[in-house]
Amino acid sequence: MNSKVSVLFMLVLVLAACKKPEDLETPGDTSFQSVLTNFSSAIPAQYESFAEHTLSLKLAAEDLRTSPNAMSLELLQNELFETRKAWQWICMFNFGPAETISLSSINTFPADTSAIKNKIESGTLDGFSPDETGFAALDFLLHRETAFSSITENENAAHILDLIVNHCEDISNKANSVKNEWNSSYATNFRQNTGAAAGSGMSLLVNHFVICYEELKREKVALPLGLLTLGIPLVDHVEARYGAYSSTLALEQITALNAVFNGFDTAEMNAIGLAEALREVDARYGANQVLLDEEINARFSVSINNLSQLPSDLSTFISESPDELESIYNQLQSTVALVKADMPSSLGISITFSDNDGD
Numbered sequence: 001m002n003s004k005v006s007v008l009f010m011l012v013l014v015l016a017a018c019k020k021p022e023d024l025e026t027p028g029d030t031s032f033q034s035v036l037t038n039f040s041s042a043i044p045a046q047y048e049s050f051a052e053h054t055l056s057l058k059l060a061a062e063d064l065r066t067s068p069n070a071m072s073l074e075l076l077q078n079e080l081f082e083t084r085k086a087w088q089w090i091c092m093f094n095f096g097p098a099e100t101i102s103l104s105s106i107n108t109f110p111a112d113t114s115a116i117k118n119k120i121e122s123g124t125l126d127g128f129s130p131d132e133t134g135f136a137a138l139d140f141l142l143h144r145e146t147a148f149s150s151i152t153e154n155e156n157a158a159h160i161l162d163l164i165v166n167h168c169e170d171i172s173n174k175a176n177s178v179k180n181e182w183n184s185s186y187a188t189n190f191r192q193n194t195g196a197a198a199g200s201g202m203s204l205l206v207n208h209f210v211i212c213y214e215e216l217k218r219e220k221v222a223l224p225l226g227l228l229t230l231g232i233p234l235v236d237h238v239e240a241r242y243g244a245y246s247s248t249l250a251l252e253q254i255t256a257l258n259a260v261f262n263g264f265d266t267a268e269m270n271a272i273g274l275a276e277a278l279r280e281v282d283a284r285y286g287a288n289q290v291l292l293d294e295e296i297n298a299r300f301s302v303s304i305n306n307l308s309q310l311p312s313d314l315s316t317f318i319s320e321s322p323d324e325l326e327s328i329y330n331q332l333q334s335t336v337a338l339v340k341a342d343m344p345s346s347l348g349i350s351i352t353f354s355d356n357d358g359d
Contacts (some may be wrong), residue, residue, distance in 0.1 A: 040188070085252045209260060247307060254307060
């Protein structure tokens with residue numbers, strides 16, 4: 001009897017040894033699959049919403065070209081604002097189709113206004129770099145002091161209107177390309193790409209979540225505040241400099257990141273996100289061993305409240321209250337280690353991107 005048990009035990013060991021690495025279970029396998037299933041539906045829905053906003057943006061631009069007046073300009077400005085807010089809900093999904101077509105290039109800021117002016121004078125519609133097109137270029141063209149006169153009185157008014165329409169069409173075309181790829185096959189591939197290895201669905205989700213958080217902290221706050229330039233503020237580097245709603249976009253982005261962390265959990269739908277995956281592995285933090293997902297959510301809540309108190313024009317606030325904004329930055333910074341180190345480590349996921357942030 002004992003010999004039979006020994007043979008059976010040895011057989012189990014051999015079978016386990018022959019199991020492929022990609023078949024081995026990782027901490028959180030159950031919730032990993034639930035997360036991927038949830039986001040394989042949630043991400044296409046977000047891209048669908050964004051594509052709808054970009055279509056409205058394009059149509060408003062065409063209306064402005066047809067009837068360049070104060071009302072049509074204001075309508076396009078409003079559509080740009082709404083589209084830029086919608087962007088904050090997809091910027092953390094910059095992988096797969098979005099990475100292939102460089103969708104993130106549409107939100108390159110600040111704009112190279114000198115180059116844009118040269119393009120206007122030369123009458124060209126081709127050869128634009130990312131900082132000469134996209135949201136930042138539209139922000140400059142639609143919100144600068146001479147925005148209205150440039151499309152009604154300027155000798156290059158017709159060309160400026162063509163530029164505006166071209167930029168809006170480019171944004172809409174890229175948004176639709178990504179949306180269509182997700183709806184065609186990528187959502188299925190993403191859902192089925194299980195495990196925690198680099199390139200898996202969970203690895204992509206976690207890595208780009210962290211990248212998006214880093215960009216919020218660095219590009220939208222630290223850089224214009226001067227924390228990366230030896231204390232010299234770069235107020236012209238804020239997002240939406242001319243539209244003067246940079247802090248509104250920062251608030252929208254951190255709100256979106258918090259929603260993604262919780263799987264877009266709402267009163268109507270108890271979705272599965274990164275927080276649920278952390279709960280499954282009982283991830284803890286600090287000497288008091290509090291639940292890591294609760295600590296991250298608590299810090300997000302503080303930052304959301306802090307950003308909600310700011311005036312919409314961050315460039316003015318930087319000039320008037322730099323110490324207060326630095327305090328808000330420090331709160332954002334305090335969360336970095338939790339989402340960039342503690343969370344990936346608890347989930348068995350490696351951070352595969354590199355930065356020079358010094359974290």
